[in-house]
Amino acid sequence: MLDFLKIARQMQGVSRQLAEEAQRASRRLEEADRVxxxxxxxQQAVIARTAEVRSKITFLVGEPVEPLGENHxxxxxxxxxTVIxxxxxxxxxxxxxxxxxSLINVGKVCLHYGTGERPLLDSQPEVFYREEDLYGPWGLNTEESLALRRSRAEMEVLADVALDCGAGERPAVALVDGSLIYWQLEQVSTKHQQAILEPMLAAWERLRERRIPVAGYISSSRSGDAINFLRLQLCPHPDPDCDRHCTGNTGRGAPCGILHGLSDRRLFxxxxxxxxxxxxxxSTSRILEHYGPHRVHFCYLHVGSEIARVExxxxxxxxxxxxxxxxxxCLAQVEKGFGYPVALAEAHNRAVVQGGDRARFFAMLEAALLKAGLNDVRVSRKEARKRGSIA
Structure with missing residues (x-):
């Protein structure tokens, strides 16, 4: 258990550090605005130069598609x-x-506005127990493999719900929480990346055929793609090369370092x-080379309560x-959800596995194992000891 008296002694240092960070962020923001x-x-000359040197830059630099500085x-x-x-x-x-x-539980929601139809509020669980399902052939650890399977399940269920609830008959939008860029795949060998992506991109293709747009909503984004585009313009070298001229992606001592650590949402x-x-x-993430016509674009949206990144x-x-x-x-959903899209909040509530749910899941599993004739069914001594205390 936490000793809050000991924690209280450290809070002064935390607050002092955050105050100093806020001052540095303010100076970085002024410089970003100037650049x-x-x-x-x-803009056109800058974009052309950026394209030429991007391969030598160690940080992710976004690519502007529309004129910079224009608000829409x-x-x-x-x-x-309809929102799915x-x-x-x-x-x-x-x-x-x-x-x-393991278990993956996908919350699924379909909200109809202006029609009087009942909403869909449901969840879809799936248990994984085979060795190939738990580990996979991808060279990832179990947790990373599970995260990818969860992302795939979310997309496949999203497409299923959108097509089953008649969303194509009226204006509809399909939303997921978080990024559409599966960064975990950068750790996977090239031969497996396409195989992992295929089910997700197939789900997007089904939505594209029915003209149901899909988007990822990211709250409190820490991304810096746009800031990094400005940061690159501070490089004084005619041939920017982070590894040769500076210290890679640290930003320490480099001319561009003044913008290092500033997030896009602070600027917007x-x-x-x-x-x-x-x-x-x-986005210029390398993993998007496998996305084909589904290459991810993004913008920042002022929803009133925050700056959200929409991919x-x-x-x-x-x-x-x-x-x-x-x-x-997205704007309408945030208004209805008092700061966060209501459809995503409801999907989360349907998906979340609470402590009681976890205990019941393993109780059901234990009963199934005993029914199958497996008598030596018990948790490890470590787990058993953690569940009880003599203190």
Whole structure:
């Protein structure tokens, strides 16, 4: 248990450190605004130079798709529309439990507006117990493999719900919580990346055929793709090469270091008014080479309570009608959800596995094992000891 008296003695140091960080962030923000003003006047030349040197840069640099510095008011969502959302949770496998297995639970929600139809509020669990399901052939640890399976399940269920609830008959939007860029795949060998992505991209393709836009909503994003684009312009070398000229991605002692650590949302919080979005950006993550027509684009949206990052496949982002449908729905969802999209919040509530649920899951598993004739069913001594205390 925590000793809060000991923690209290450390709080002064925490508050002092955060105050100093806030001052540094303010200076970084002023510099970012200055660089942005220069880039606006030279955008095409800057983009061309950035493309030439990107392979030598050790940090991820976004690619502007629209003119920088232009804010775009978002068209409100139509009175009649549908929002579909999924979110996932899991029980990770443990060698200390009665059996080494895992569970993924996907919450699924379909909310109809302006039609009077009943909403769908449900969840879809799946238990994994075979060795190939738990470990996979991808060279990842069990937790990373489980995370990828969860992302795949969320996308496949999202497409199933969207097509089953008649969303294509009226304006509809499909939302997930978090990024559409599966960063974990950068740790996977190339030969497995495409195989892992295929089910997810197939789900997106099903949605594209019915013109149901899909988007990832990211609250409190720490991404710095746009800031890194500005940061690169501070490099004084005619041939920017982080490894040769500086200290890689640390930003320490480098001319671009003044912007290191500043997030995109801090910049756009200064630039955007409520109900406005930033210009579009294309992500340059290497994993997107496998996405084909689904390459991820993003923009920042001022939803009133925060600056959210909204990620969309190219076929959504570059289609004006679909893009505005997504952004308008996000604004409406945040308003209904008092700061966070209500469909995503409900999907999370349906997906979350609480302590009591976990205990009941393993109780059901124990009963099934005993029924199958397995008598030596028990947790490890470590787990048994943790569940009780003599203190």
């Amino acid at each position: 942005l003003g220069w880039v606006r006047q030279n 008011p978002v068209v409100p969502a139509p009175p009649v529309h 959302a999924t979110d996932g949770s899991q029980i990770a496998p443990s060698h200390h439990e009665i059996a080494y297995c 919080d200064k630039l955007l008014a409520s109900g406005e979005r930033s210009g579009l950006w294309a 969309m496949p190219a076929w959504v982002a570059l289609d004006g009608e679909l893009r505005e449908r997504v952004l308008g729905a």
